[in-house]
Amino acid sequence: MRKILALIGLSLLSFAAFTQTALATEEASIQATIQRFFDAIEKQDTNLFKSTLDPAGQVWVQNRVKDPIQISSRFLGQDVGMLQGENRFLEKALHFDIKVHKGMAMAWVAYEFWRNGKFSHCGIDAFTLMHLEGQWRIMCLAYSVETSGCEELKSQ
Numbered sequence: 094m095r096k097i098l099a100l101i102g103l104s105l106l107s108f109a110a111f112t113q114t115a116l117a118t119e120e121a122s123i124q125a126t127i128q129r130f131f132d133a134i135e136k137q138d139t140n141l142f143k144s145t146l147d148p149a150g151q152v153w154v155q156n157r158v159k160d161p162i163q164i165s166s167r168f169l170g171q172d173v174g175m176l177q178g179e180n181r182f183l184e185k186a187l188h189f190d191i192k193v194h195k196g197m198a199m200a201w202v203a204y205e206f207w208r209n210g211k212f213s214h215c216g217i218d219a220f221t222l223m224h225l226e227g228q229w230r231i232m233c234l235a236y237s238v239e240t241s242g243c244e245e246l247k248s249q
Contacts, residue, residue, distance in 0.1 A: 120191045123198050123222055126229040131184045137176040146170075146231040147223075153235040158214065169234065183207040187215075187247050196224035203246040204236075215243035 126145055133142035148170030156163040175182075187203040200220040206213045216237035222229045239246075 119193045119198070120189075123191050123193065123200055123229050124189050126222065126231065127186065127189070127200055127202060127218075127220060130231060131186065134176065134182050134184055137181075139173050139176050142173060142176060143170075147225075148173075150230075150232045150234070153233070154238060155236070156238045157216075158238055158240050169231065181209050188249065198222045198224075198229065203249060205243065206238075214238050214240050215246050217246070 129141060130145040132138070133145065146169045148168065150169040152167050152169055152172065154163075154165045156165070183206070185205045185207070187205065190201040192199045198221070200218075200222065202218040202220065203215070204218055205215045216239045219235045220231055221233040223232050224230075
């Protein structure tokens with residue numbers, strides 16, 4: 094009887110370890126997709142940019158720099174045009190908090206944004222991703238634009 098209980102216990106521990114490893118792999122894959130999105134912005138690589146997202150996905154912006162706070166939206170596919178201008182952009186992730194459930198994920202990412210080598214703003218990116226055709230794709234991005242509280246975002 095003890096042997097059977099020991100085997101059951103070992104099986105449960107093995108399953109838990111496998112589940113945790115699979116989740117860590119999924120989270121790493123999601124983080125890599127978001128990093129490719131940021132890399133595409135920096136490199137102005139429209140093909141890499143398009144490979145990370147669904148062009149019909151939406152972007153929602155909460156601009157906290159303006160008074161009153163402004164909310165706007167657009168389609169992710171429209172952002173390809175921003176990569177073709179003269180401005181150079183760099184978005185740096187400060188930290189990630191990722192949640193995953195059956196091919197759907199949310200990533201909460203504190204960030205800093207730089208334009209033409211100068212600090213522009215900070216904020217939170219809230220990504221919604223779906224696992225489609227063997228890869229994670231950004232379906233929606235909501236983000237804040239802030240110029241105060243940036244040091245606090247770094248330390249969270």
